[in-house]
Structure formats: C-alpha cells, structure tokens
Amino acid sequence: MIALKEAAYSECRFRVGAVLVKGGRVLGRSCNRRRNCPRTDFRHATFHAEEALLRTTDIPRRAVVYVARLGREGVPLLARPCPRCQRQLAARGISLAHYTTDTGSGTLRMS
Numbered sequence: 001m002i003a004l005k006e007a008a009y010s011e012c013r014f015r016v017g018a019v020l021v022k023g024g025r026v027l028g029r030s031c032n033r034r035r036n037c038p039r040t041d042f043r044h045a046t047f048h049a050e051e052a053l054l055r056t057t058d059i060p061r062r063a064v065v066y067v068a069r070l071g072r073e074g075v076p077l078l079a080r081p082c083p084r085c086q087r088q089l090a091a092r093g094i095s096l097a098h099y100t101t102d103t104g105s106g107t108l109r110m111s
C-alpha cells in the first residue's frame with residue numbers, strides 16, 4: 001500500500017502517510033511533517049498527512065484518500081482521519097477515505 005510507504009518517510013513520532021487516488025491513479029502523496037520541514041509554514045507544530053496532501057495536490061472531484069500509519073515495528077496502526085482533517089477533506093470535495101487499523105483497514109465517508 002502506497003500510503004504505508006509514504007508514512008515511512010515521516011520524521012514525526014507518529015508516522016502517517018496520505019495518498020490521493022482517482023481511477024487507479026496516484027495524484028499526490030504526502031507524509032505528516034514537522035514544522036521545520038521545507039515547504040511548510042510555521043503556524044502549526046505539525047501538519048497531518050492529510051493537510052500536507054491538500055496543500056500540495058490539486059484535488060479533482062470524486063478522488064479518494066488513503067491514510068496509513070506506521071508503528072515503530074513497521075506494522076500498520078489506526079490512521080482514521082481526525083475531525084479537523086475530515087472537515088478539510090470534505091471541504092475539498094473528498095468524501096471517501098480508507099485508512100489502516102491495527103487489525104486491517106477501515107472506511108470513512110465524509111459529508
């Protein structure tokens with residue numbers, strides 16, 4: 001899963017990756033970032049992977065986001081988008097998110 005690979009790039013304590021997909025094509029990817037990473041501003045301590053993705057990617061209609069979190073032992077953990085990210089995703093027309101859990105995966109519909 002591409003989002004898991006992206007999470008591996010994160011330098012944060014909680015490593016999360018987000019990937020935007022439409023029609024089987026990857027349109028953008030991002031991991032969560034510390035505020036001193038390049039291409040981020042300094043108003044927030046960290047950007048969630050979903051926020052970083054929205055900042056760097058053009059969002060077409062009906063795109064789907066995949067979010068993955070990688071634990072220290074390299075196993076997937078729960079990566080359900082938080083309420084703030086859910087609002088931001090929904091505001092950009094993304095209504096479907098798939099995310100990893102410690103037992104598999106989950107799906108979230110946003111309105």
Ligand SMILES: [Zn+2]
Nearest residue numbers: 048081082085
């Ligand atoms: Zn979030």
